[in-house]
Amino acid sequence: MAIALVTGASAGLGEEFAWQLATAGHDVVLVARSRDRLSEVAEVLTSATGSGAEILPADLTTEEGREAVAARLTADERPVSLLVNNAGFGIGASFLDSTWDQERALLDIHVTAPMRLAHAALPGMVARGHGAVLNVSSVAAHLGNSTYAAHKRWAVDFTQALAGQLAGTGVTATAVLPGLVRTRFHDSDALSHMRHEFPEPVWLDPERVVTSALAAVRRGQTVVTPSVGYALAGSVLRAVPQRVTRGRRSQQRD
Structure with missing residues (x-):
């Protein structure tokens, strides 16, 4: 049975x-910081779908946490065939107003962790002749107004670089660029204001985003935006001079 490892698997x-992966018959490895929450998700998921659910508590902003997950990805027993780099967060502050600890944690969760985990997973996938890496980016990648946007742009560039190097191996790389998504992410004090600033029609359901992302993985598609509206917006943003999009904005996340 195929095994998928998902980071940030405790919510959203x-x-x-x-x-969706468990429902499709995959066993899953669930990664997040909270052991208790992972245990809850795993228990309900297993009882509802019959798929196996392994929990791996780890803080991906730390080297210890990243290496624990990397060790699972390099294990020969029950190898992982799909890596979903989903974990992330926002701080609701501009670079000039943030602390170094905040910025370092953002970089580690959005850049260091996906790179480290892909580096651990891909050699085994290539050796077996099948597998995929899915990186969750954002339409913010089209902006140049925050370090969050810069990290998400990196995720797209990194995915495209991987896709080129993986050509002909049977292994693929995909980046999904959702917009605003209805999750608990925006419940934090720093980001809750966004729920009132953007109209209801621009918010996407998690089911739609994930269905689109997994369909793109099955097709071997490198970049996917799970909304016609956001895809059009991305095209417009790419055509707009960068001086227009580079404003002083708070950091945000899907």
């Missing part, structure tokens, strides 16, 4: 990835 898009 990560939990939805776990559910």
Whole structure:
């Protein structure tokens, strides 16, 4: 049975990835910081779908946490065939107003962790002749107004670089660029204001985002935006001079 490892699996898009993968017959490895929450998700998921659910508590902003997950990805027993780099967060502050600890944690969760985990997973996938890496980016990748946007742009560039190097191996790389998604992410004090600033029609359901992302993985598609509206917006943003999009904005996340 195919095994998928999902980071940030305790809530939001990560939990939805776990559910859809388990429903499709995959066993899953669930990664997040909270052991208790992972145990809850795993128990309900297993009882509802019959798929196996392994929990791996790890803080991906730390080297210890990243290496624990990397060790699972390099294990020969029950190898992972799909890596979903989904974990992430926002701080609701501009670079000038943030602390170094905040910025370092953002970089580690959005850049260091996906690179480290892909580096651990891909050699085994290539050796077996099949597998995939799915990186959750954002339409913010089309902006140049925050370090969050820069990290998400990197995720797209990294995925495209991987896709080129993986050509002909049977292994693929995909980046999904959702917009605003209805998850608990925006419940934090720093980001809750966004729920009132953007109209209801621009918010996407997690089910739609995950379904689109997994379909793109099955097709071997490198970049996917799970909304016609956001895809059009991305095209417009790419055509707009960067001086227009580079404003002083708070950091945000899907």
